[in-house]
Amino acid sequence: MQTTTPQINNFAPDAPEALSFDLNGLPERVAEPDISVIIPVYNEEDSLGALFSKISQALTPLNKTWEVVLVDDGSTDRSYEKLKMLAALDPRIKVVRFVRNFGQTAAMSAGIDHAAGKIIVPMDADLQNDPADIENLLNKLDEGFDVVSGWRKQRQDELFSRLIPSWTANKIISMISGVRLHDYGCSLKAYRKEVIKGIRLYGEMHRFVPIYASWMGARITEVPVTHHARQFGQSKYGIERTIKVILDLMTVKFLSSYATKPIYIFGSFGLWSFIASFVGLAWMLVLKYGYNTTFIETPLPIMVSMCFMLGVQFILMGLMAEVLMRTYHESQDKRIYIVKSVLNTETDPKRS
Ligand code: UDP
Ligand code: MG
Numbered sequence: 411m412q413t414t415t416p417q418i419n420n421f422a423p424d425a426p427e428a429l430s431f432d433l434n435g436l437p438e439r440v441a442e443p444d445i446s447v448i449i450p451v452y453n454e455e456d457s458l459g460a461l462f463s464k465i466s467q468a469l470t471p472l473n474k475t476w477e478v479v480l481v482d483d484g485s486t487d488r489s490y491e492k493l494k495m496l497a498a499l500d501p502r503i504k505v506v507r508f509v510r511n512f513g514q515t516a517a518m519s520a521g522i523d524h525a526a527g528k529i530i531v532p533m534d535a536d537l538q539n540d541p542a543d544i545e546n547l548l549n550k551l552d553e554g555f556d557v558v559s560g561w562r563k564q565r566q567d568e569l570f571s572r573l574i575p576s577w578t579a580n581k582i583i584s585m586i587s588g589v590r591l592h593d594y595g596c597s598l599k600a601y602r603k604e605v606i607k608g609i610r611l612y613g614e615m616h617r618f619v620p621i622y623a624s625w626m627g628a629r630i631t632e633v634p635v636t637h638h639a640r641q642f643g644q645s646k647y648g649i650e651r652t653i654k655v656i657l658d659l660m661t662v663k664f665l666s667s668y669a670t671k672p673i674y675i676f677g678s679f680g681l682w683s684f685i686a687s688f689v690g691l692a693w694m695l696v697l698k699y700g701y702n703t704t705f706i707e708t709p710l711p712i713m714v715s716m717c718f719m720l721g722v723q724f725i726l727m728g729l730m731a732e733v734l735m736r737t738y739h740e741s742q743d744k745r746i747y748i749v750k751s752v753l754n755t756e757t758d759p760k761r762s
Contacts, residue, residue: 439501444474445548446527447541450517451493452483454535456642458492461537462503468541472548479504479521480535484511514646515616518597522606530601532616536640538566539598543635547600556605556628557620559591560598560635567639575652582656586663587621591632594618595655598635602628613658614651625666626748670746672735676728680721687717 447465451458462478469476480503482490490507497503506520518532529551533539543560550558567573576595583594594617605623624630668675694710697703705711739746 437500437502439477440475441526443477443502443527445469445476445529445531445544446521446525447476447478447544448518448521448525448530448532449478449480449535450483450514450521450532451480451485451489451535452511452514452517452646453485453487453489454643455485455488455492457535457537458489458496461535461541462496462500464537465541465544466500468544472545474548477502477504477525477527479506479525481505481517481521481524482507483513483517484508513614515611515614518616519611525603528603530603530606531599533598536643538638538640539596540636540638543598543633544600546633546635547598550631550633551600551602554629555631556602557623557630558600559593559620559630559632560596561591561593561632562596562637563592563634565593565637567637567645571649572645575649579652579655583618583621583659586659587618587624589621589624589630591620591630593632594620596635596637613661614654615658615662617655618658618662621662627750670735670739672731673728676724676731680724680728683717683721683724687714687721690714690717 465478480493482493482505493505497505504524506524508517521532522530529548531544531547539560547558547560565573580592580594584590599620601623605626605628606619609619609622620630690710691714694705694708694714697708698705738744
């Protein structure tokens with residue numbers, strides 16, 4: 411939950427809020443700043459000081475109000491002590507600490523939940539992203555986009571374990587999702603609050619947020635951003651992440667295309683299985699009566715019965731999925747559509 415003190419509400423002037431200071435000379439925190447920078451932190455003690463001063467340097471000249479939400483994802487080094495010190499020095503720093511390591515996606519999700527800004531800018535804690543790029547992202551948002559994704563055009567990571575798997579994964583994601591971006595994995599992005607607040611994230615899915623947003627009608631673009639080699643600590647990921655990303659993509663695609671009609675996908679597998687089983691049966695009969703080949707001389711009987719059983723299973727699974735989907739939508743009063751606006755209607759359509 412977002413916490414605001416009455417003092418903050420009372421003293422928040424209109425503009426330019428970014429330049430206001432309280433009686434102790436500290437920069438003042440405002441209840442709803444223009445920008446929330448979200449940073450998952452997992453064992454990044456050496457980067458945090460430099461990270462915050464770079465963010466501050468990059469954002470102060472923009473003449474906008476801002477906050478930084480740092481989520482300590484169960485760090486085992488001194489990251490939390492560093493964050494505590496920073497938060498004591500600057501009230502625009504919010505810190506959320508997890509009881510254990512839940513992963514980057516969970517940390518980002520918590521950061522979004524605790525952010526109060528109108529624009530949400532996630533980035534990494536390891537100084538690989540450059541806060542100086544935030545200005546470019548914001549300019550793009552001003553052009554009318556809802557999501558601006560960073561593209562690490564000159565990415566400074568290992569070729570075989572990182573760049574090639576990532577290039578392949580990006581191509582596949584772009585093809586399957588129909589959302590054309592070069593670099594889904596880049597953490598540095600900018601979102602309007604409205605497009606990101608309702609999204610629930612699972613697995614490694616933070617990279618798919620632009621895809622969700624685009625499916626919900628958001629306008630998306632990308633801008634090249636600088637990428638630095640890691641200076642401190644080490645990367646938390648290896649090549650196995652690519653596999654997780656591909657599996658997550660299958661889930662996302664399934665949910666987007668079939669979430670409200672699962673019987674279509676299970677049912678079509680089931681029907682194709684039935685067709686294969688009947689074709690096999692017909693072929694068996696032709697072989698027996700036309701060519702004098704007995705049933706047991708071919709593998710056909712096994713295939714026919716297997717396909718038939720698979721068909722029955724798929725259809726029943728599809729029906730079960732339909733029940734689940736209805737429970738999901740109806741128990742939470744979710745809609746299968748999203749309304750942009752209405753004119754002259756009495757009811758206030760819920761966003762699902
Ligand atoms: N991170 C996290 N929890 C984890 C792994 C990573 O919060 O379990 C954070 C990490 O501190 C960094 C960001 O996620 O701020 C990206 O991690 P990393 O730099 O290791 O990924 P890479 O840049 O190598 O893809
Ligand atoms: Mg990194």
